[in-house]
Amino acid sequence: MAEQQIRFDDGAAYEKMMGVWSRLVGEEFLDWLALPTGLRCVDIGCGNGAFTELLIERCKPSAVAGVDPSEGQLAFARTRPGTRIAKFQQAGAEELPFADKSFDAAFMALVIFFVPNPTKGLAEMKRVTKAGGTIAAYAWDMLGGGFPLEPLQAELRAMGQKYMLPPSADVSRLPALRTLWEEGGLEAVETRAFTVRRTFANFDEVWSTYMSSPSTGATVAKMAPAEVETLKARVRERLPADAAGRITYAARANAVKSRVPK
Numbered sequence: 001m002a003e004q005q006i007r008f009d010d011g012a013a014y015e016k017m018m019g020v021w022s023r024l025v026g027e028e029f030l031d032w033l034a035l036p037t038g039l040r041c042v043d044i045g046c047g048n049g050a051f052t053e054l055l056i057e058r059c060k061p062s063a064v065a066g067v068d069p070s071e072g073q074l075a076f077a078r079t080r081p082g083t084r085i086a087k088f089q090q091a092g093a094e095e096l097p098f099a100d101k102s103f104d105a106a107f108m109a110l111v112i113f114f115v116p117n118p119t120k121g122l123a124e125m126k127r128v129t130k131a132g133g134t135i136a137a138y139a140w141d142m143l144g145g146g147f148p149l150e151p152l153q154a155e156l157r158a159m160g161q162k163y164m165l166p167p168s169a170d171v172s173r174l175p176a177l178r179t180l181w182e183e184g185g186l187e188a189v190e191t192r193a194f195t196v197r198r199t200f201a202n203f204d205e206v207w208s209t210y211m212s213s214p215s216t217g218a219t220v221a222k223m224a225p226a227e228v229e230t231l232k233a234r235v236r237e238r239l240p241a242d243a244a245g246r247i248t249y250a251a252r253a254n255a256v257k258s259r260v261p262k
Helices: 011-033 050-059 071-079 118-127 150-158 174-183 203-211 216-221 225-238
Strands: 040-044 063-068 086-090 103-109 129-140 187-200 247-259
Touching (some): 011 071, 011 129, 011 247, 040 050, 040 118, 050 063, 050 103, 063 071, 071 086, 103 118, 118 129, 129 174, 150 216, 150 225, 174 187, 174 247, 203 216, 203 225, 203 247
Parallel strands (some): 040 103, 063 086
Antiparallel strands (some): 129 247, 187 247
16 A cells, blocks of 8 residues: 545546445434534535535525535536535645635535644644534544545555555554644533445446545556456455345444634
């Protein structure tokens, strides 16, 4: 495995790979936050708008901003029917294009491990959120086996194949998230893990989803055909189907929430 910068520039491909998973864990995350309606919110690293749309649907904010470094992802986000009130713009998490105290709540959904400097990213979240506001995030448990592509990645590791990890994968651990938030000067810091389950129609759907990944998909593309067939057989054995051919398995995300001190 190698830690590098992974870019998602195809909103439709990301939706296929991660959109469903994102909404599944996003539902649990928003239930946990129990936010009031009418807030001014910012979705940092909003990607193709999967969480943005869910946030608008569930929490009825008065205003929403979404930022992401990929214009391709943002273009997809703008097509979502449920994101019409959102204002999207291209920007990175470490330099947010907003004035101090612009929002009541700031979120990172499946993003913090992609930020090269998580401490700086969190400081920016804090800067743009008013005193008493909410700062929260969730991230796949990348190093603890919780990532949705873990069935494939486990077999790649077993076969000696290397694939890219996000640059800050270590911060996805629950203790690391708590430490980052506490050292960032937030108060009322709480953490929680969420396990969600997704059902695929068949193995072919699982496999095509895996191949949508710019990291593991690229690794598989470089393998010899015989190696790929071996890999597929090993992943298939790891993911048994039911009588109808459906495959259901779980993924786990770690979450953190806090308040900006008054």
